[in-house]
Amino acid sequence: MKIWAVANQKGGVGKTTSVVSLGGLLAGLGKKVLMVDLDPHGSLTCYFKLNPDSIEQSSYPLFLHEGTVPDDLAQKMVCSTSVPGLDLIPASSALVTLERRFGVQAGMGLVISKALAQLRGQYDFVFIDTPPQLGVLLVNALAASELILIPVQTEFLALKGLERMMHTLQMIMKSQGHELKYLVIPTMYDRRTHASVESLRRLRVQYENNIWPGCIVIDTKFRDASSAGMPLSQMFPSSRGVKAYRSLLKYLVENLTAIGMKVNHG
Numbered sequence: 001m002k003i004w005a006v007a008n009q010k011g012g013v014g015k016t017t018s019v020v021s022l023g024g025l026l027a028g029l030g031k032k033v034l035m036v037d038l039d040p041h042g043s044l045t046c047y048f049k050l051n052p053d054s055i056e057q058s059s060y061p062l063f064l065h066e067g068t069v070p071d072d073l074a075q076k077m078v079c080s081t082s083v084p085g086l087d088l089i090p091a092s093s094a095l096v097t098l099e100r101r102f103g104v105q106a107g108m109g110l111v112i113s114k115a116l117a118q119l120r121g122q123y124d125f126v127f128i129d130t131p132p133q134l135g136v137l138l139v140n141a142l143a144a145s146e147l148i149l150i151p152v153q154t155e156f157l158a159l160k161g162l163e164r165m166m167h168t169l170q171m172i173m174k175s176q177g178h179e180l181k182y183l184v185i186p187t188m189y190d191r192r193t194h195a196s197v198e199s200l201r202r203l204r205v206q207y208e209n210n211i212w213p214g215c216i217v218i219d220t221k222f223r224d225a226s227s228a229g230m231p232l233s234q235m236f237p238s239s240r241g242v243k244a245y246r247s248l249l250k251y252l253v254e255n256l257t258a259i260g261m262k263v264n265h266g
């Protein structure tokens with residue numbers, strides 16, 4: 001079971017879109033995929049037409065047992081989506097109270113790792129969607145994951161935001177005492193704009209060894225798919241956006257070893 005978090009403290013860079021797109025593609029290939037929504041805003045949850053303000057099955061109850069997770073609780077929080085093979089642990093808006101209650105308090109950082117351990121063997125891939133700020137939820141996502149995908153919008157402000165995210169990764173690596181593997185994913189690339197072209201060039205220089213050599217192009221069909229509540233690959237399988245995420249997936253599967261990961265093709 002591969003567990004990957006999608007994270008960046010900058011908002012609106014394509015985190016949720018990446019979770020849905022990669023999850024949708026893998027489910028389409030017959031893989032069993034679980035998505036976990038750890039963002040109190042619940043964009044991923046809303047994407048699949050569930051309401052974070054009223055939902056009872058969610059990631060929230062996992063945090064209410066002083067850092068342990070009672071047997072079978074994770075299983076009880078799983079919802080299916082309209083896409084076969086694609087499941088979701090939704091977010092509840094109550095998650096926001098956890099950030100206030102626990103901050104980055106010790107003892108609460110491994111809740112999601114423990115919850116996912118209960119589901120081991122049931123899924124080929126798990127994607128964790130994270131909120132755009134540092135707190136107990138992001139710390140949990142990073143601790144549970146063997147690889148962190150960092151979408152970065154190809155514009156100048158986003159490059160600054162990425163430095164902040166790198167700082168967070170370093171801080172967490174120090175406090176947890178283990179290395180975190182990450183890959184920068186340039187998103188919303190528009191080759192007609194100077195800002196996109198130039199910021200992609202700078203990203204590639206700065207993150208030479210930790211950047212996907214491709215990029216996710218801008219595609220208005222992502223918005224159409226999100227209003228329909230379907231992954232782009234299920235709705236517009238030959239769109240530019242799907243081609244881009246398919247090529248990212250191929251890269252991840254073929255190169256995980258090179259970024260220090262072992263991959264199981266089965």
Ligand SMILES: Nc1ncnc2c1ncn2[C@@H]1O[C@H](COP(=O)(O)OP(=O)(O)OP(=O)(O)O)[C@@H](O)[C@H]1O
Nearest residue numbers: 011012013014015016017132188217218219222223
């Ligand atoms: N490649 C793309 N082309 C065009 N639009 C995109 C693309 N990727 C994402 N979007 C759109 O940009 C908006 C922000 O994307 P998304 O919600 O995935 O970002 P996010 O990083 O999860 O944001 P937040 O930090 O608020 O959770 C959405 O409306 C989404 O449909």
Ligand SMILES: [Mg+2]
Nearest residue numbers: 015016039043
């Ligand atoms: Mg999001």
